Amino acid sequence: MSSTHSDAEAALPVDSRRSRRTTGRGPGNPLPALVLALFAIFFLLPVLWLVLAATKTDDQLVHNNPLSFGSFHALSANWHALTGYQDDVIFQWLRNSAVYSFFALVITLAVAIPAGYAMAMTEFRGRRALLIATLVVMLMPNATLVVPLFLEINAVHLIGSMWSVILPYAFYPFGVYLAYIYFSTALPRELLEAARLDGCSELGVFRRVALPLAAPIVALVGFFSFVANWTNYFLPYVLLPESKQFPVQVGLGTLLNDVPQFNPTVGSLAVERPELALATLLAITPVLVVFLFSQRFLVAGMLAGATKS
Amino acid sequence: MSPATTGRATTRSARRAPWSVRAGHGFVAGYVLLLIAFGVVPTCYAIYFAFTNANGQFTGIANFTDAASDFRFVPAVEHVALYLVCWLVSLAVLVVGLSLLLHRLAARGVSKALRFLYYIPGALAGAASVMVWLFLLDPSVSPVSFLLTSLGFDTFGQVVDTGNLPVLFTLIAFWTGAGGWIVVMYGALNNIPHEVIEAARIDGASAWQTARRIQIPMLRKWIVYMVILAFAGGTQLFVEPQLLTQASVGVAGRDYSLNQLSYDFAFQNNDVNTAAAISVELLLIGLVVAAVFVARSGFFDAD
DSSP states (O other): OHHHHHHHHHHSOSOSGGGGGOOSSOTTOOHHHHHHHHHHHHHHHHHHHHHHHTTSOHHHHHHSOTTSOOOHHHHHHHHHHHHHTTTTHHHHHHHHHHHHHHHHHHHHHHHHHHHHHHHHHOOOTTHHHHHHHHHHHHHSOGGGGHHHHHHHHHHTTOTTSTHHHHHHHHOOHHHHHHHHHHHHHHSOHHHHHHHHHTTOOHHHHIIIIIGGGOHHHHHHHHHHHHHHHHTOOHHHHHHOOSGGGOOHHHHHHHHHHTOTTTOTTOOTTOOOHHHHHHHHHHHHHHHHHHHHHHHHHHHHHHHHTTOOO | OHHHHHHHHHHTTTSHHHHHHHHHHHHHHHHHHHHIIIIIHHHHHHHHHHTBOTTSOBOTTHHHHHHHHSTTHHHHHHHHHHHHHHHHHHHHHHHHHHHHHHHHOSOHHHHHHHHHHHHGGGGGTTHHHHHHHHHHTOTTTOTTHHHHHHTTOOSHHHHTOGGGHHHHHHHHHHHHHHHHHHHHHHHHHHTSOHHHHHHHHHTTOOHHHHIIIIIHHHHHHHHHHHHHHHHHHHTTOOHHHHHHHHHTTTSSSTTOSHHHHHHHHHHTSOOHHHHHHHHHHHHHHHHHHHHHHHHHSSTTOOO
């Protein structure tokens, strides 16, 4: 890692219009490059190890070089053992995660985009209060409300229903805030005025003028909501009592319970550690794919979360 | 919901002002419904339960004193506080440091690639990251077992000793969360007008002086934003100690954090009132932090 890094640094001309970035010390000091390379190892090594771990037997995991490739045979054996666990329950968990995240995503978009639009572009009583409430709730971590949410949902007898996680997921103030920022900065008011003068109804203005321009924000809110819901653990852990309803994140915890090295009381159900590694890989794949395809979106969102011009 | 409301509004067209007002209400109706159902109502519920007993009778602050006098409460507060110190300090120092280094890299391609690489573990948020670290911290399978043994840890049990947990949870949180913030800080560094940096350079400022006197002060509001969000999230520690408890057969991480304690009161002791009291305390911390930030930072000027 470190060698390729400094090679690349040496190979590229330090000059050009980018030279302003190289204030101060020249390429003579190796320390910054070393620090950056060490952190690259810190961030990447665990991911690499995880991928390789899934290709080994438990014995190889302990005795072989940690960064060696096991065999395709072992990988397929792990796959069969994992999918055999409780009759394919891993697929059920993945499907649950997908269903919960998808429905929550649809509701979030249907609710957050019009709300952000209205707060940015229309006047109504309580608009400012709603905006401030949104900001405060957005900055509050949602784990705070998990136990009270359980009490509430218990009171309306929805415990165990998939809506008990989908609806709380769908409440996504950060998405509303992003939509608000987007519409208030990117949508010229004159455009709306013109449409209104042409006799467009308020709904028509939203549908014909605002929505067609909203593609970037729909994608942004969609990605954020998907990642947040897919990786949520505490809420489904509390609200869904049965294994068949778990999303894959909670399912991982169930698998962990049956790994003998971590829980010596496990009997014949034992899950080998490489199977757990494989399950973890399966659990993160959808998010990783989203990450790879939408890095720019996600970053833009994090930046937008804190700036408003 | 919203089409119906706005539809009605539009048929009474003529007067423009109230028209738009009603449309506004229609557009936000769905969101307001969710806000009430999953923001306001659970909050009220928590408050109601926190001040009553199992029979619904008002009990004043009895639940709060019950919670506070539980033998696990004070340690949980200490744990979370210690973890927050480790986490926030390392986050602020390392994220700013790494962003500055990345920003000085002459090779733009390398800088970009590194930023993306640092960002990848973010995909493993939640239970997945804990799984990875359970392996990494187990000397029998860890790729860095030489590091663990050279620090004197030969078994998983020794590594996850309670005294080490703040550092370990910081490692996990940093590993998954730092990359995103580095990208944000880098973006903020790019927004500093380059004439300013250039002027400092001409005046003979070293890289260190430029960073300390110009760049870091200009990043201040971003650093505050990051620390506030990390603080609020950090008080909610749950999945890491909970899974660690499972992995160590209840030895390490049991009732480690306040959220776990609240969970255990509700589901182990069947005492939702005391659980709610702890939730209310956490809620209060979250609300105060968020409100102070919204009011004071100027970050979110509401118009």
